[in-house]
Amino acid sequence: QVRLVESGGGLVQAGGSLRLSCAASGRTSRDYAMGWFRQAPGKEREFVAGISRISDGTYYSDSVKGRFAISRDNAKNMVYLQMNSLKPEDTAVYFCAQRRMGGNYYIRADYDYWGQGTQVTVSS
Numbered sequence: 001q002v003r004l005v006e007s008g009g010g011l012v013q014a015g016g017s018l019r020l021s022c023a024a025s026g027r028t029s030r031d032y033a034m035g036w037f038r039q040a041p042g043k044e045r046e047f048v049a050g051i052s053r054i055s056d057g058t059y060y061s062d063s064v065k066g067r068f069a070i071s072r073d074n075a076k077n078m079v080y081l082q083m084n085s086l087k088p089e090d091t092a093v094y095f096c097a098q099r100r101m102g103g104n105y106y107i108r109a110d111y112d113y114w115g116q117g118t119q120v121t122v123s124s
Contacts, residue, residue: 009118022096050105
């Protein structure tokens with residue numbers, strides 16, 4: 001089974017930056033599209049960003065487009081989320097996930113494997 005472990009979360013001031021990392025273990029996820037979701041207290045888990053198998057396509061929610069950048073290093077079985085110009089509304093637990101073949105980037109149910117999440121808190 002694929003295991004995904006997020007890291008890099010923390011507390012930052014509004015306008016600051018963080019880089020989240022997602023490490024795959026157990027089995028490589030390089031053959032699958034990957035995504036980042038986030039969930040704030042009392043809110044639904046929402047799509048943040050997605051990336052295709054060979055990084056030839058990236059997808060973003062409107063709320064983060066232009067501020068966040070997803071990338072991956074398949075040789076290292078790593079996926080990253082660079083977050084710039086952070087806002088308090090970005091505060092959430094961020095989850096890395098592996099999408100099934102032929103799935104929809106934007107749909108949570110189309111992802112088969114999930115990490116435990118890493119907390120991102122943006123202060124004002």
